[in-house]
Amino acid sequence: MPRRRTPESKAEAPAVQVRAARRADLPEVIALDATVTGLHKADYWQRVYRRYGVAGQGMRHFLVAVAGARVVGFMIGEVRDWEFGSPPCGWVFAIDVDPRARQKGVGSQLLGAMRERFERVGVRTLRTMLASDNPLILSFFRSQGLRAGRLIPLELDIGPPP
Numbered sequence: 001m002p003r004r005r006t007p008e009s010k011a012e013a014p015a016v017q018v019r020a021a022r023r024a025d026l027p028e029v030i031a032l033d034a035t036v037t038g039l040h041k042a043d044y045w046q047r048v049y050r051r052y053g054v055a056g057q058g059m060r061h062f063l064v065a066v067a068g069a070r071v072v073g074f075m076i077g078e079v080r081d082w083e084f085g086s087p088p089c090g091w092v093f094a095i096d097v098d099p100r101a102r103q104k105g106v107g108s109q110l111l112g113a114m115r116e117r118f119e120r121v122g123v124r125t126l127r128t129m130l131a132s133d134n135p136l137i138l139s140f141f142r143s144q145g146l147r148a149g150r151l152i153p154l155e156l157d158i159g160p161p162p
């Protein structure tokens, strides 16, 4: 894992604006996702944009962090109500920050912007899930105050054996 952020590197942070994603951002989002995951999923991102980028009615959010004219991060979240026996809560289910822009507060800004949007519609709990073999994302979410919650993920392999 790269070195933690220092007060000096925080001072070098570029001015970053967080806003709703626009269709024109998609090529950069797709490229950023491909950099981080190694997968180029253009169709997937078109679907995400149709569902979260437009007509979200204050409940679905596809946010990008922009430094200058460059997309340096994104986050997707949604308010889901009365699932798992829970009052409306805000789920965050995707986050990526450009490796060149990390440890400068961009991830924190994205989460802060998402939190504000959730709070505006009365949400009082923010949730996410993460892969157990991804200590970086765990460290990030813990730094933002998230702790183990009352839900437990369960899964089952189905279909023919690989």
Ligand SMILES: CC(C)(COP(=O)(O)OP(=O)(O)OC[C@H]1O[C@@H](n2cnc3c(N)ncnc32)[C@H](O)[C@@H]1OP(=O)(O)O)[C@@H](O)C(=O)NCCC(=O)NCCS
Pocket (backbone or CB within 6 Å): 001, 002, 003, 004, 005, 036, 093, 094, 095, 096, 097, 098, 101, 102, 103, 104, 105, 106, 107, 108, 109, 134, 136, 137, 139, 140, 141, 143
């Ligand atoms: C996790 C991630 C979003 C963090 O973004 P970021 O812009 O670097 O985060 P911030 O600069 O806001 O850091 C906030 C805090 O997170 C923690 N953190 C961030 N990077 C860290 C690192 N490399 N090691 C340890 N802790 C780290 C720190 O506590 C940090 O606070 P501090 O700098 O005051 O110590 C970014 O590293 C990323 O996109 N990683 C890949 C994400 C991923 O795997 N996505 C796929 C699954 S959804």
